Amino acid sequence: MAxxxxxxxxxxxxxxxxxxxxARNRERIVAAAREVFAVRGTGAPMDLITRTAGVGSATLxxxxxxxxxxxxxxxxDVADRISERGRAALDEEADPFEALRRFAVGAVEEGIGALCxxxxxxxxxxxxxxxxxxxxxxAVAEELVRRAQRAGRMRRDVGVGDVMVALSQLxxxxxxxxxxxxxxxxxxxxxxxxAGLELPGGDGLPDGGLGRPGxxxxxxxxxxxxxxx
Amino acid sequence: MAxxxxxxxxxxxxxxxxxxxxARNRERIVAAAREVFAVRGTGAPMDLITRTAGVGSATLxxxxxxxxxxxxxxxxDVADRISERGRAALDEEADPFEALRRFAVGAVEEGIGALCxxxxxxxxxxxxxxxxxxxxxxAVAEELVRRAQRAGRMRRDVGVGDVMVALSQLxxxxxxxxxxxxxxxxxxxxxxxxAGLELPGGDGLPDGGLGRPGxxxxxxxxxxxxxxx
DNA sequence: CTACAAACGGAGAATATCTCTCCTCTTCGC
DNA sequence: GCGAAGAGGAGAGATATTCTCCGTTTGTAG
Numbered sequence: 026m027a028x029x030x031x032x033x034x035x036x037x038x039x040x041x042x043x044x045x046x047x048a049r050n051r052e053r054i055v056a057a058a059r060e061v062f063a064v065r066g067t068g069a070p071m072d073l074i075t076r077t078a079g080v081g082s083a084t085l086x087x088x089x090x091x092x093x094x095x096x097x098x099x100x101x102d103v104a105d106r107i108s109e110r111g112r113a114a115l116d117e118e119a120d121p122f123e124a125l126r127r128f129a130v131g132a133v134e135e136g137i138g139a140l141c142x143x144x145x146x147x148x149x150x151x152x153x154x155x156x157x158x159x160x161x162x163x164a165v166a167e168e169l170v171r172r173a174q175r176a177g178r179m180r181r182d183v184g185v186g187d188v189m190v191a192l193s194q195l196x197x198x199x200x201x202x203x204x205x206x207x208x209x210x211x212x213x214x215x216x217x218x219x220a221g222l223e224l225p226g227g228d229g230l231p232d233g234g235l236g237r238p239g240x241x242x243x244x245x246x247x248x249x250x251x252x253x254x
Numbered sequence: 255m256a257x258x259x260x261x262x263x264x265x266x267x268x269x270x271x272x273x274x275x276x277a278r279n280r281e282r283i284v285a286a287a288r289e290v291f292a293v294r295g296t297g298a299p300m301d302l303i304t305r306t307a308g309v310g311s312a313t314l315x316x317x318x319x320x321x322x323x324x325x326x327x328x329x330x331d332v333a334d335r336i337s338e339r340g341r342a343a344l345d346e347e348a349d350p351f352e353a354l355r356r357f358a359v360g361a362v363e364e365g366i367g368a369l370c371x372x373x374x375x376x377x378x379x380x381x382x383x384x385x386x387x388x389x390x391x392x393a394v395a396e397e398l399v400r401r402a403q404r405a406g407r408m409r410r411d412v413g414v415g416d417v418m419v420a421l422s423q424l425x426x427x428x429x430x431x432x433x434x435x436x437x438x439x440x441x442x443x444x445x446x447x448x449a450g451l452e453l454p455g456g457d458g459l460p461d462g463g464l465g466r467p468g469x470x471x472x473x474x475x476x477x478x479x480x481x482x483x
Numbered sequence: 484c485t486a487c488a489a490a491c492g493g494a495g496a497a498t499a500t501c502t503c504t505c506c507t508c509t510t511c512g513c
Numbered sequence: 514g515c516g517a518a519g520a521g522g523a524g525a526g527a528t529a530t531t532c533t534c535c536g537t538t539t540g541t542a543g
Contacts, residue, residue: 044540045539045540045541046490046491046539046540047489047490050490050491065295066294066429070529070530070531071530071531071532072530072531075492075493080491080492081491081492081493082492082493082531082532082533083490083491083492083493083532083533083534084490084491084492085532086531086532086533087490087491091532092531141428142428142429183442183446186439187439187442187443187446190436190439190443191424191439191443191446191447194423194424194426194443195420195423195424197423197426199370199371200295200371207419209472209473210415210416210419210420210473210476212471212472212473213412213416213471213472213473213476214416214419214420214423214447216450216469216470216471216472217412217416217420217447217450217451217471218420218443218446218447218450219450220449220450220451220469221445221446221447221448221449221450221451222446222449222450223469240445240449240452241445242441242442242445242446243438243441243442243445244438244439244441244442247439247442273511274510274511274512275510275511275519275520276518276519276520279519279520299500299501299502300501300502300503301501301502304521304522309520309521310520310521310522311502311503311504311521311522312503312504312505312519312520312521312522313519313520313521314503315502315503315504316519316520320503321502
């Protein structure tokens, strides 16, 4: 019995045996791939990833037998981090628009700009794990937007799809070798975008500052459904 | 004398001789290259451009002997269209923030998202024509922002560099095969971003709606100098 | 501390991709 | 219609990328 338990543990944690460097390398590879894919697309040369990660090519292929597997792993990683951030924002921020702002800034830090570049290219289709991860992101983003709008703190003519796409675009890394350290600008731009969404709290102005010339938006609010084509 | 004049004209317009298809093909190539470069970067395969343009590869090489020449031509084209739009906005819009808004929407239509991807990659260094074109864009953008801020219609903690980078990012095409027709969303997002910049006209509220929690921006306003590294 | 096994790195052959010229056929302008 | 300039597209040569193989290193257990 004790043998069975030990055996089961050993089996279940088989991956964890040589963990010290193996697991660390896996992390490094995923992190490097996130950067590289974000800048050069998911077709980027594999050995650019290995060099960024500081590992040999064999190490990459040992962890991810082909490109799709790697893209899959990176998407999953990013999506999980993002929904995690959103969940924390929902739980810990009192003001609903503050929660949305915290989520937005966090999602940018976690690489939402990279994620949205990867979705179209490859899979994300018919993979249960990825579908689940996406549903978690979608659910938390929808909840954040709904609360902000319910509280009268966010424009009604903007949808959660608008927010996700705009965040992704603002957070996209520029191609290698661009001057400005975008990183620092990105947060400014995200906050400005959010300022364009925000309605002042408390005072109940009927149009919340809308109605000024030029403030109307063309088209309809984008839903998440719109983003899935 | 008449012969001299005719000769001079013929020389000066030598390029225009076989104009009907040659000039049209040049336009097509530049337009195709703008699309392709925007999506895949300036390193995109040439024959992707030729196929997009609907011409043979020899035709492309006849107009642009190498990749740099093509990038040069596309940058020039885009930059000129953008400064043209800005000039028109300055001349024709009474309200300074409306002028900025018109410029922003126009710049997006003309492919500012593509332009900013091309600058870093290649040349744009030590080429008189490109420098001049860039100076024209810079000058008109600076003027638009300055007027809007002088009139108290735009936040002071935002610089012209912020505006240009954010516009470029929002306007970047997504990699091929993305679901949502971004085109339609982009204008919404640009207008939302501008709404985040705008201060209400006329009433002279000292903080123009700033001072709300979360409305402050990290860092300093970005100048155009910041973008040149 | 030693021994073992698992993991690592990187060179390089096989392969895929891209560039750019060459030659023939089409189209324009007169 | 005629002549010349331009267009198109196949493909040889050059370049870049993948992914395996094997000698070396490194972490862990006894």
